[in-house]
Amino acid sequence: MPTLTDSGVTSPAPSEAPKARARRPLRGNPTANFWLFTGPFMIGLAIFVYLPIGWSLWLSFFDARFTVTPSEFIGFDNYRYMLTDDGFTGSLVTFTVFAAFIVPTTWALALGLALMVNRLRFMRAFFRSVFFLPTAVSYVAASLIWKMSIFSGVRFGLMNTVLGWFGVDGIAWLAGPEPPWYWLVIVTVRLWLQAGFFMILFLAALQNIPQELYEAAAIDGAKPGWQTFRYITLPQLRATSTAVVLLLLVQAYQAFDEFYNLLSRTTWGRPPLVELYETALGENQDYGAGSAGAMILTLLICVVTLLQGRFMGFGRGEEAK
Amino acid sequence: MPAMSNSNWDRRTVLRAAMGLTAAGGLAACGGNTGRNGGGSGDALVQYFHAYGEAGTEQAVKRYAKAYDKADVATQWITGDNFENKLFSALLTDKAPDLFEFHPQIQLVHSGQVADLTDIVEPVKDDFNQADIASHTVDGKIYGVRMIDDPQFFFYRKSLFDKAGVGVPATLDELVEAAARLTTDKVKGVFLGNELHAIIRPMIWAAGADTLDDRNRIAYHTDGVKEGLVTLRRLFTSGDLLLGAPADFWDPSALNQGLCAMQWCGMWAMPQMQEALGDDLGIFPFPKVTGDGKPAVYNGGWSMFVNAKGKNVDAAKEYVKWLWIDQKEYQEDWATSYGFHIPPRTSIAESADKLKSGLPGEGVRLFNEFGHFDNIGFTQAMIDATEDVIADCVRQDGDPEAALDKCDRKVDRELEKLFG
Incomplete structure (x- = not known):
């Protein structure tokens, strides 16, 4: 649109002010303009995204140990290794478990907080800030606090002190997977960090629900509380909920920081990114196998995204109308 | 509307603080030096x-x-x-x-x-x-x-040993037993590091096995090592092992702060321990795991x-x-x-x-008498694989045989690449 109005304004200009040293309108040829605007971004994209992906694809067919410029071609060996490696296949299970925990709990907690804050008559801004603030904390810093002070295994760790008041023995939360206390640590740290952000999204959506709907419902005899929530609030939040769930899934897929910092030298609780990091950049320095794993993961993400688009109709909304 | 003004003030301060932090972070990043400072001699x-x-x-x-x-x-x-x-x-x-x-x-x-x-x-x-x-x-x-x-061995508090009436353990079983008797409300019997990874090689040696043999073949997959892993699992679940401590095995603070009665650590920490504990300090090697094993120091x-x-x-x-x-x-x-x-x-x-x-003289004696040096053929990837054994069947309730098999696959892959 802007280009149209632009040309409309500039074309009569010469007749009105012929001698004004008008700046040459930035018109030129549209192709050049296109490249001028998108060029820098495209170059960045090529260098920082496509080149590494291509390089990774190339590496995945080589025996690349302690080098990123390998010479020994080994075909699909790296792929075979990764697909039969318990660590890598296990990491996909870990991710699924993690997503199954974190997505619904964050969704519910964020919605709950939003509903509470929304009903507040006073100090609303204060509570909104309080709940939102953890979003600004780094995952690494929060993980260290969780690991070293709250869920420390020694008797004077915060949680163990609390347990001690009830005469319960201290627990080494992160030492082993049985019972899987480490999930408690991982899920709570992420909940604390994320819930506030999604609460803000829900809060915005809640404030967008027209008040008339509630009034009409009240006239029709809907009881305030669960009934109104179930039949008015929740359906009105559908778009936000979908977006929140998708964002949460994406973030769960990207999980790295807290797993890396909370669990060291484990063979459990390793999501795909940690597993690939350890393979390629850890002490093994196996860039070939790591790249093969990354390729498999990329393929999986592509398939999941396509399927999701198909079933949820995401991005099809406009045409459907 | 005091709440209003309050919130404005609040938000602005938060924003300002955030910006300040960002700026400080940026400056700190600028300070990162690559170590190459050009000019200078030669x-x-x-x-x-x-x-x-x-x-x-x-x-x-x-x-x-x-x-x-x-x-x-x-x-x-x-x-x-x-x-x-x-x-x-x-x-x-x-x-x-x-x-x-x-x-x-x-x-x-x-x-x-x-x-x-x-x-x-x-x-x-x-x-x-x-x-x-x-x-x-x-x-x-x-x-x-x-x-x-840097020899690594056990450090212990003599006074706590005397109080509990235990002697220096000569076998891994005795160590587990001693840990049980030394554990009180406040003090755990023994600390092997938060992830226990530092003791896998000493345990292999103390079980009469080795990492690799002279011809660079796997030498750790023995019945003695399996026995050791089972004993360690028993220790791990006994509640007598200090876990989740603020610092890892290489740091003397677990022993110095009275969190445990014995700690696996290195001779490097001896001066700090002597300063904190004085004469209330003794050392002993990793006790033998099986009858035909021998105490080991790394x-x-x-x-x-x-x-x-x-x-x-x-x-x-x-x-x-x-x-x-x-x-x-x-x-x-x-x-x-x-x-x-x-x-x-x-x-x-x-x-x-x-x-x-x-005590330092005693450390030197343990180093000479029981010490095992690095094997240049046993690489970081192989060390990692053996550390995973600890994770699989000591920190986790896995089968030692299966854990060692998994380790074998990884080590063999490395050996194949290195020695053909």
Whole structure:
């Protein structure tokens, strides 16, 4: 649109002010303009995204140990290794478990907080800030606090002190997977960090629900509380909920920081990114196998995204109308 | 509307604080120096050291470097507990250090990463601990200069042992039993590090096995090792093992702060422990696991390597020769003035008075009598695989046989690549 109005304004200009040293309108040829605007971004994209992906694809067919410029071609060996490696296949299970925990709990907690804050008559801004603030904390810093002070295994760790008041023995939360206390640590740290952000999204959506709907419902005899929530609030939040769930899934897929910092030298609780990091950049320095794993993961993400688009109709909304 | 103004003030302050923090972060990032500071005398060299825990170590390394007049040596002091990762990834880039400290590992030799230092070590070869020479030699060439030997063994509080009426354990079973009797409301019996990874190799040796045999084949997969793993699992679940401590095994604080009665640690921490506990301190090797096993001590340590792919190989070699071959005074300072380490040079070890008597003398005896040195063929990836065994069947209720099989697959893959 802007280009149209632009040309409309500039074309009569010469007749009105012929001698004004008008700046040459930035018109030129549209192709050049296109490249001028998108060029820098495209170059960045090529260098920082496509080149590494291509390089990774190339590496995945080589025996690349302690080098990123390998010479020994080994075909699909790296792929075979990764697909039969318990660590890598296990990491996909870990991710699924993690997503199954974190997505619904964050969704519910964020919605709950939003509903509470929304009903507040006073100090609303204060509570909104309080709940939102953890979003600004780094995952690494929060993980260290969780690991070293709250869920420390020694008797004077915060949680163990609390347990001690009830005469319960201290627990080494992160030492082993049985019972899987480490999930408690991982899920709570992420909940604390994320819930506030999604609460803000829900809060915005809640404030967008027209008040008339509630009034009409009240006239029709809907009881305030669960009934109104179930039949008015929740359906009105559908778009936000979908977006929140998708964002949460994406973030769960990207999980790295807290797993890396909370669990060291484990063979459990390793999501795909940690597993690939350890393979390629850890002490093994196996860039070939790591790249093969990354390729498999990329393929999986592509398939999941396509399927999701198909079933949820995401991005099809406009045409459907 | 006091709430209103309140909230405005609140938000603005928060924003300002956030911006301040961001700016500070940005500035801090600018400060990050690559270690190359151009001008200065002669070549500019960069060396990597992992962060030693003892006070004064960083200053000492920098002081030695400053005293060298033929090149400008900058030191990168790598903090955090993953020195290996940082070193290995740095070596792939053109910001790679010219020289670095590490342990002898054959993959670095095979990939042409470390330079042959035979010509600088050869003239003084006889003055080195021969085990250290052997662990740095591949096909007759010597690839690193040992700076310090660090034996690792158990430290214990004598007073707590007396109070509980337990003696120094001679077998792993006795250690588990002692841990049970030493555990009280406040004190756990024993600390093996938060992840227990440091004791896997000592346990293998104490079970009468080894990491690899003379012909570089797997030698750790024995019944004795399995027995040891089962015993360790029993200890792990007994509640007598200190877990989730604030600092790991290499730091003396668990013992010093009275969190445990015994701790696996290294001789480097001995001065700090003696300062905190005085005479209430004893040491013993990893007790034997089976009848035909033998107590074991892990003789770890650090060596200097020259990056063969760096730009200043000759200058770096010269610096290594100057400091770690010629400057005996600095070598002794490095080994005995901060933490206690055993000097790999026989002549220095003999003159180091601090290590002659008392507990340090006892440490030297354990080092000589029960010590096992690094095997250059047992690489980081293999060490990782054995550490996973601990994770799989000690920290987790897995089958030791299955865990060792899994380890075998990984180690075999490495051996295949290294030795064909």
